[in-house]
Amino acid sequence: MTFDFDLIVIGAGAAGLTCAITAKGFGKSVLLIEKNRTGGECTWSGCVPSKALINISKEINSARKYCDFVPDTRKIMKDVKKVIEDVYSHETPEVLEKTGINFLEGEAEFTENKTIKIGENTFSGKSIIIATGSSPFVPPIPGINTVEYLTNESLFLLEEIPKSMIILGGGAIGVEMAQALNRIGVEVHLVEMLDNILFREDQEFAHILREKLIDEGVNIHIKTKAVEVKKNNNTIILTVEKDGQKSELSAESMLVAVGRKPSTASLKLENAGIEYNKKGIEVDKHLETNIHNIYAVGDVVGPYQFSHMANYQGIIAVQNALTPLKKSIDYSNVAWTTFTQPELASAGMSEKEAREKHDNIHIYSLKRDELDRAKTKKDDIFNVKIICDHKKKILGAQILADRAGELICEIQAMKSNGLSLDKLAGVIHPYPTYAEAFSKLGKKAYVDKLMDNPVVSLIKSIKH
Numbered sequence: 001m002t003f004d005f006d007l008i009v010i011g012a013g014a015a016g017l018t019c020a021i022t023a024k025g026f027g028k029s030v031l032l033i034e035k036n037r038t039g040g041e042c043t044w045s046g047c048v049p050s051k052a053l054i055n056i057s058k059e060i061n062s063a064r065k066y067c068d069f070v071p072d073t074r075k076i077m078k079d080v081k082k083v084i085e086d087v088y089s090h091e092t093p094e095v096l097e098k099t100g101i102n103f104l105e106g107e108a109e110f111t112e113n114k115t116i117k118i119g120e121n122t123f124s125g126k127s128i129i130i131a132t133g134s135s136p137f138v139p140p141i142p143g144i145n146t147v148e149y150l151t152n153e154s155l156f157l158l159e160e161i162p163k164s165m166i167i168l169g170g171g172a173i174g175v176e177m178a179q180a181l182n183r184i185g186v187e188v189h190l191v192e193m194l195d196n197i198l199f200r201e202d203q204e205f206a207h208i209l210r211e212k213l214i215d216e217g218v219n220i221h222i223k224t225k226a227v228e229v230k231k232n233n234n235t236i237i238l239t240v241e242k243d244g245q246k247s248e249l250s251a252e253s254m255l256v257a258v259g260r261k262p263s264t265a266s267l268k269l270e271n272a273g274i275e276y277n278k279k280g281i282e283v284d285k286h287l288e289t290n291i292h293n294i295y296a297v298g299d300v301v302g303p304y305q306f307s308h309m310a311n312y313q314g315i316i317a318v319q320n321a322l323t324p325l326k327k328s329i330d331y332s333n334v335a336w337t338t339f340t341q342p343e344l345a346s347a348g349m350s351e352k353e354a355r356e357k358h359d360n361i362h363i364y365s366l367k368r369d370e371l372d373r374a375k376t377k378k379d380d381i382f383n384v385k386i387i388c389d390h391k392k393k394i395l396g397a398q399i400l401a402d403r404a405g406e407l408i409c410e411i412q413a414m415k416s417n418g419l420s421l422d423k424l425a426g427v428i429h430p431y432p433t434y435a436e437a438f439s440k441l442g443k444k445a446y447v448d449k450l451m452d453n454p455v456v457s458l459i460k461s462i463k464h
C-alpha cells in the first residue's frame with residue numbers, strides 16, 4: 001500500500017511541532033495539520049504569555065518597594081502580546097514549510113485508521129501522531145454560563161486587566177496568575193477547594209509560598225468550594241462554602257483554572273477505533289494507541305501536562321513510529337517549575353512518594369540562614385530539599401527559591417545520570433551563589449556515606 005505521507009501529525013502545539021521537526025530530521029515526508037494557530041497553547045495562551053506577564057509583574061513589584069505608582073495594564077498587555085509574536089515568528093507555517101514540512105490549516109478527523117479528512121480532502125499516512133492538546137475544564141457550577149468568565153484562552157487576549165479578579169483553582173495556573181495579577185494592581189481572590197494550594201507540590205514548601213502570597217496581598221480562600229455564580233450589573237458574585245458556611249466574593253472578572261480536559265472531541269476517534277477515556281487517549285509504553293502505527297503525545301495523553309514533556313514524548317513517538325527501534329517512555333526523571341517568586345521547582349520524587357516507595361531514605365535540606373548568598377538579599381526565601389536513598393542516590397529534589405527552575409537543573413542532571421549526592425562534595429561552586437547549597441549538601445552526604453562504610457564503622461567500634 002502506498003501512502004501520501006510517511007507521517008501525519010495532528011496539532012501544531014509543543015508536541016506536534018516537535019514531532020514534525022523530528023520526523024523531517026529523519027528525512028521523512030510529513031504533513032502537519034493545525035486548526036488554529038501554530039505554536040498551540042504554550043505560545044498563545046500558556047507558558048509564553050504567562051511567563052511574560054510574570055516577568056513584568058516582578059519588575060513592577062521591585063520598583064514598588066521604592067516608589068508608589070499605578071501600572072498601565074494596557075501597556076502591560078501590549079508587551080505580553082509582543083513576546084507572543086516574537087516566539088510565534090519562529091514557528092509560523094511559512095517557517096515550517098521552509099524546513100520541508102507540509103502544513104495544512106484545518107480541523108482533522110479520522111475517516112478510518114490510515115486516513116485523515118480535512119474539509120473536503122483526505123490524506124493517508126503510514127504513521128499518524130495525535131497531538132491535539134487540552135482545553136480548560138469548566139466545572140458545572142450553577143450559573144457559570146450566565147457570566148463571561150475568563151480562562152487561559154481569553155485572559156491574554158484582554159487589552160487591559162480588570163481591577164479585581166476571582167481566580168477559581170489554586171493549581172499552577174491559579175497561583176502563578178494570582179501573584180502576577182496582584183502585583184500589577186489587581187485585587188485577587190484565589191479560591192481553592194483543597195486544604196492547600198499547589199496540591200502536586202511539596203506541601204511544606206507550598207505552605208511557605210502561600211504565606212508569601214498572603215503577605216503580598218493575595219486573598220487566598222482554601223478549603224473553599226464554589227457553589228453558585230451570578231452577575232449583578234458589572235460585578236461577578238461567587239457564592240462559596242467553607243466549613244458549611246456560605247459567603248459571597250465579588251469581582252469585576254473571574255478566571256477559571258481548575259484543570260484541563262483532553263481535546264479528543266473533534267477527531268472522530270471512533271472511525272479509527274482508537275481507545276480513549278475522559279483523561280485522554282490511551283497509549284502503551286511506546287506511546288502507541290491500541291491501533292498499530294497511530295501514536296498520541298502531549299496534553300491529550302498526559303500524565304504530565306508540560307511543554308517539555310510534550311517535547312520529550314514527541315521525540316520518542318516519532319522514533320517509534322518511523323524506525324524499527326522501539327523506545328519506552330520513562331517518567332522517572334521528570335522535572336518542573338511553578339514560576340512564582342520565589343519559584344518552586346521539583347525533580348523526581350517528593351518526600352511523601354519516596355517514603356512510600358523506599359524503606360530507608362535520607363533528606364538533605366538547607367535553609368536561607370545557612371547560605372550567605374541568600375542572606376545578602378533582604379527577605380530572600382531559600383529552601384532546598386534533596387531526597388536520597390540509603391546509598392545517597394538522588395530520588396528527588398524540591399527547591400523554593402529565586403530562579404529555582406534553573407537551580408534544579410544541576411540536581412536533575414545528576415539524578416538523570418544516576419549520580420549520588422556525595423559526588424557534589426568535591427565540585428567547586430563559586431561563592432557566593434545559590435548553587436553553593438548543593439556542594440554543602442554534597443559534603444554532608446559524603447560524610448554520611450563515609451560513616452556508613454563498614455571499614456569506618458569497624459575502626460570506630462575498635463576505637464570505642
Ligand SMILES: Cc1cc2nc3c(=O)[nH]c(=O)nc-3n(C[C@H](O)[C@H](O)[C@H](O)COP(=O)(O)OP(=O)(O)OC[C@H]3O[C@@H](n4cnc5c(N)ncnc54)[C@H](O)[C@@H]3O)c2cc1C
Nearest residue numbers: 011013014015035040041046108132133298299305306307
Ligand atoms: C497558563 C498556562 C501556563 C503554562 N505554563 C507552562 C510552563 O511554564 N511550562 C510548561 O512546561 N508548561 C506550561 N503549561 C502547559 C503547556 O502549555 C502544555 O503542556 C503544552 O502546551 C501542551 O502542548 P500540546 O502540544 O500537547 O498541546 P497544545 O499546545 O494545546 O497543541 C494542540 C494543538 O492541536 C490543535 N488541534 C486540536 N484539535 C485539532 C484537530 N482536530 N485538528 C487540527 N488541529 C487540532 C489545537 O488547535 C492546538 O494548537 C502551561 C499551560 C497554561 C494553560
Ligand SMILES: NC(=O)c1ccc[n+]([C@@H]2O[C@H](COP(=O)([O-])OP(=O)(O)OC[C@H]3O[C@@H](n4cnc5c(N)ncnc54)[C@H](O)[C@@H]3O)[C@@H](O)[C@H]2O)c1
Nearest residue numbers: 169170171172173174191192193257258259305337338339
Ligand atoms: N509552570 C508550569 O509548568 C505550569 C503553569 C501553569 C499550568 N501548567 C500545567 O497546566 C495544568 C493545568 O493547570 P491548572 O492550574 O488549571 O490545574 P491544576 O490541576 O494544576 O490545579 C487545579 C486546582 O483547582 C482546584 N479545583 C478544582 N475544582 C475546583 C473548584 N470547583 N473550586 C475550587 N478549586 C477547584 C484543584 O483542587 C486544584 O488545586 C497543570 O497541571 C500543569 O501541568 C504548568
